[in-house]
Amino acid sequence: MIATVVEMMSHIFIQRAVLVGTLISLCAALLGVSLVLKRYSMIGDGLSHVGFGIMTCATAFGYATPLYIAIPGVTISAIILLKIGNNHRIKSDSAIALISSTALAIGVAVTSVTTGMNTDVCNFMFGSILAMSQADVILSVAVSIIVTILFVIYYRKLFVVTFDENFAKASGLKSDRYTTIIAVLTALIIVIGMRMMGVMLISSIIIFPALTSMRIFKSFKRVVISSGIVSVVSFLLGIYLSYLYNISTGATIVLVNLVFFILFTIVEKIIHE
Amino acid sequence: MDLIQIKDLCFSYPTKKDTLKHINLNIESGSFTCIVGENGSGKSTLLKCILGLNEDYTGNIIKEKNIGYLPQKSDIQTNFPATIEEVVLSGTISNHPSKIFYTKSDKEEAKQVMEKLNIYNIRKQCFADLSGGQQQRVLIARALCATKDIIILDEPTNGLDPSIAKQIYELLDKIKREENITILMVSHDIERALNYADKVIEIINGEVKFIGKPSEFKMGGAK
Known part of the structure; x- marks a missing residue:
């Protein structure tokens, strides 16, 4: 195994993928706890579809670094999505479905009249560790560090807002501001992560670690820490197995996450018996 | 006044x-x-x-x-993964909103309130695993951490057994008399x-x- 890891890590593109993937997995898991508990699990899915729409359009029009357009685009969508969700006439899950399907439709329509379903589009859909350029790596590391620092700074407030939004408001916290921060940070992680994980799979690294950790741990702090660990370990195991058996990296990471979810569920059953 | x-x-x-x-x-x-x-x-x-x-x-x-608030039960996620201590401590958020971590005085405040309400010994238990009456006791403790002046409660005994509801009223009466x-x-x-x-x-x-x-x-x- 060590020899395989050494051989694997001799490739520059894998070094980049390990660095970026570890940071993204950690950030996605941290944000995932609040998103799952606030019943915003599907926001990752919706935003990744928006990211797909923007990235395919940018690629079709010959823009060399679509990530730079996708980041502000998806961030603005996250804010719009929350605003629509707060409108009592449209529920938040409907708002996510509305925006995500529209963005996906625009992406597919533009692709079909321009480049067609080429390798770039397939990479956006299912992810590719080859897709990370050095510029992407620098951007990803910077964004991941910002997300982690902001999460630590706002940890106490995120707990209060996630547990009981009315109490947070009554205590003078601007709860809408913190919900927006979560959505914006999620948007950033989604855009960066979808290059490697793919549009179809990125939301799983947000949802799985939190749900897995909640099977066993009954304290918010432990759930957060466990989610981070489960997510990073799943990523590292996933990329190793994907290299070993030549399977799609994004899909392997999701399947490893599933295995952890099943294991934690079994442990939970044993503990309760 | x-x-x-x-x-x-x-x-x-x-x-x-x-x-x-x-x-x-x-x-x-x-x-x-x-x-x-x-x-x-x-x-x-x-x-x-x-x-x-x-x-x-x-x-x-x-x-x-400052006002301490206990919302209606339906507004709270009763299956939330948080310990009693985490929930009560979160009541101190308005005391030092700009701090990154809870201060020593926040922790001491939460400890004293939990002791008064007889929940200090079970502080590591999960909020979700408590009975309805105990959950209300924890949320009253959280409200007390937020203020020393006034607490506002929205139907705190809704859905509780009559005997538990009586205990909640007695607790509120005691808080009013002893803590003013x-x-x-x-x-x-x-x-x-x-x-x-x-x-x-x-x-x-x-x-x-x-x-x-x-x-x-x-x-x-x-x-």
Whole structure:
């Protein structure tokens, strides 16, 4: 195994993928706890579809670094999505479905009249560790560090807002501001992560670690820490197995996450018996 | 001294006009006030206006002190993965909102409140694993960490067994007597509210129809 890891890590593109993937997995898991508990699990899915729409359009029009357009685009969508969700006439899950399907439709329509379903589009859909350029790596590391620092700074407030939004408001916290921060940070992680994980799979690294950790741990702090660990370990195991058996990296990471979810569920059953 | 003064308060929801109509009332320091009335009369809406959760009202609400709040049970995620200690400690958030971590004084405050409410020994237990009565006790502790002046409770005994509901009323009465903390609560349980409150406010169709002592309410109320 060590020899395989050494051989694997001799490739520059894998070094980049390990660095970026570890940071993204950690950030996605941290944000995932609040998103799952606030019943915003599907926001990752919706935003990744928006990211797909923007990235395919940018690629079709010959823009060399679509990530730079996708980041502000998806961030603005996250804010719009929350605003629509707060409108009592449209529920938040409907708002996510509305925006995500529209963005996906625009992406597919533009692709079909321009480049067609080429390798770039397939990479956006299912992810590719080859897709990370050095510029992407620098951007990803910077964004991941910002997300982690902001999460630590706002940890106490995120707990209060996630547990009981009315109490947070009554205590003078601007709860809408913190919900927006979560959505914006999620948007950033989604855009960066979808290059490697793919549009179809990125939301799983947000949802799985939190749900897995909640099977066993009954304290918010432990759930957060466990989610981070489960997510990073799943990523590292996933990329190793994907290299070993030549399977799609994004899909392997999701399947490893599933295995952890099943294991934690079994442990939970044993503990309760 | 009045901790809360409400003058000519009117509020409408987009789907329900005139939910509150020209409300005028004061909440005195050290009082135990119960707001009673039928479902949909505007009791909880009034609390939400006082707390700033409903903002688009007309009229004036003057609040002198920090408020501790216990929301309706349906507003709380009862299966949330958090320990009792985490929930109670979160009540201190308004004491030092700009700090990244809880301070020593926040932790000491939470410890003292948990000891008073007999939940310190079970502080590591999960909030979700507690009974309804114990969960309310934890949320009262959280409210007490937020203020030393006034706590507002929205139907705290809803869905509880009568014996547990009695314990919650006794606990609130003790807090009022020993800590001199003002209690303002909405309750469906008129009979028990009359036993413990020293002031009753009755709201019917968004209007205050009665303000006075429980003994006066028993003699006639608004009816």
